Amino acid sequence: MYTLELVAGNIEEVVHSNALWMGWNLCLAAVPVGLAFLVFRHRGRRNPPWWAGLGLFALFLPNAPYVITDLVHLRGDVVGADDDAAVITGVLPVYAAFIVLGVLAYTVSLILMGNYLDRVGLASRRAAIEVGVHAVTAVGVVLGRFARLNSWEPVTEPHSTLERIVLTLTARWAVVAVLGMFAVTWLAHAVMRSVVEAAWRRGPSALRGLVTARP
Numbered sequence: 031m032y033t034l035e036l037v038a039g040n041i042e043e044v045v046h047s048n049a050l051w052m053g054w055n056l057c058l059a060a061v062p063v064g065l066a067f068l069v070f071r072h073r074g075r076r077n078p079p080w081w082a083g084l085g086l087f088a089l090f091l092p093n094a095p096y097v098i099t100d101l102v103h104l105r106g107d108v109v110g111a112d113d114d115a116a117v118i119t120g121v122l123p124v125y126a127a128f129i130v131l132g133v134l135a136y137t138v139s140l141i142l143m144g145n146y147l148d149r150v151g152l153a154s155r156r157a158a159i160e161v162g163v164h165a166v167t168a169v170g171v172v173l174g175r176f177a178r179l180n181s182w183e184p185v186t187e188p189h190s191t192l193e194r195i196v197l198t199l200t201a202r203w204a205v206v207a208v209l210g211m212f213a214v215t216w217l218a219h220a221v222m223r224s225v226v227e228a229a230w231r232r233g234p235s236a237l238r239g240l241v242t243a244r245p
Contacts, residue, residue: 041119041120041124043116048124055096055100055128056132060135062091065087070146073149087139088166089170089182090181091167092169094133094136095171095219096175097128098132098171099175100129101125107125133222136218136219143160143163144156147159164215165208171211172199172207172211177197
């Protein structure tokens with residue numbers, strides 16, 4: 031009982047000290063999931079509102095895997111922990127859960143998008159489109175981390191946004207950063223997708239519908 035209380039206390043301390051930014055980033059990561067349900071769950075007419083929803087989905091999608099880059103905060107929490115036990119039972123589990131939730135949001139978003147592509151007759155292009163999405167998302171994450179670009183700024187501040195994008199992506203390290211983020215995003219999505227599909231295929235039919243394309 032004492033051990034469980036100690037672990038709970040360590041986790042609570044880490045959550046409390048990081049609640050603001052972790053909570054905000056997880057909320058942003060959840061936005062593309064909600065948009066994916068709205069945009070991709072039905073094979074409706076692709077009218078202007080649909081394209082607007084797709085645009086918002088593209089703008090907010092990088093927020094989900096962006097949480098991976100929040101590992102930059104991990105060192106500070108490790109250094110500030112009381113002892114190694116606090117790191118093992120508090121800091122690491124909280125960061126692991128935080129990253130898993132972000133990657134899960136990204137994976138669910140792409141599953142819904144992929145199922146939509148299957149339903150509208152684009153199944154043969156699904157893999158290529160997903161690779162393209164990984165690439166664009168990697169660029170978005172790099173812009174978010176290094177240019178501190180928010181998802182809504184291309185709409186609210188287009189001129190300054192364009193300048194920051196150009197300055198960031200023309201830096202000598204930009205190509206390496208984007209390629210690295212692409213690899214991390216692709217791998218994280220592949221691992222999470224295999225876990226999600228395995229779990230949902232054993233779950234209720236309503237959940238299995240998320241990973242099974244319907245005509």
